Amino acid sequence: MALAVAVSWAPPPWPSATNAAEAASVIQILEQRRCERCNLDDADLVHADLRDARLQGAKLQRANLSGARLSGADLRQANLSFASLAGASLQGADLRGAVLIGTDLRNADLTGAIIEPGGLSRSHWQHAKGIALAAHSYAELHNAGIRAAQEGRHPEAEEWFNHAIKRMPDAAVSWVGRGLSRAEQGQLQMAAQDLTYAAQLYSMMGDTSQAEALAQAANLMTQAPPRPKGGNGAGSHLIGAAISAFQILAPLAAKTMLPIPF
Incomplete structure (x- = not known):
């Protein structure tokens, strides 16, 4: 004997008023651009x-x-x-x-x-x-330099740090950033100048340990041979005194090459 099964049916739900209003807004913006x-x-x-x-x-x-x-x-x-x-x-x-x-x-x-x-x-x-x-704010300019440096785009990083320094000339961390970017490109004399100036700024702020490390690294860079073309990787292209400079800068770079909070 077949059993009768009651099947209930309900109409599909109508779109909510909220969804309808949003759809109307989309139509309005597409048709009227307003x-x-x-x-x-x-x-x-x-x-x-x-x-x-x-x-x-x-x-x-x-x-x-x-x-x-x-x-x-x-x-x-x-x-x-x-x-x-x-x-x-x-x-x-x-x-x-x-x-x-x-x-x-x-x-x-x-x-x-x-x-x-x-x-x-x-x-x-x-x-x-x-x-x-x-x-861009100073922090945006500086952080753009850090991001480019971390991705190995050192010429671009140098340019962003240039802009950051123009916006805030006394920001020692940006001078360090530009110095490191220039060093990665083999521009050791220019890098040493940046690091020397950053050392002076840190000294004026009373951070003598940071200042001394930067000054020592800058001095070693001036004694280093130029970077051969085709190098890839921090420190791999430098020999002798230049490697010593990067060894000094390594902990400093880890500290300074961090984004500045907004």
């Missing part, structure tokens, strides 16, 4: 054409704007925390007051973008182009 203070959190806007869009105060946390065209966009006070703008075009965009905590701006084009000093300090902007130096 959505001030609207909620676009987690929105998928990959490669979206948002040139000259009015997005002042918009909520764009975790939104995916990778490859989007945002040239001339008004993003003042927008919350872009943890959003992806990797490879996006932000030429001439206004980012004043924007929240950029954890924002991925790698490989983005920020040529002409309006950014407050230090506005990018908590974002990821490696290999982004067009960022004006004025948009």
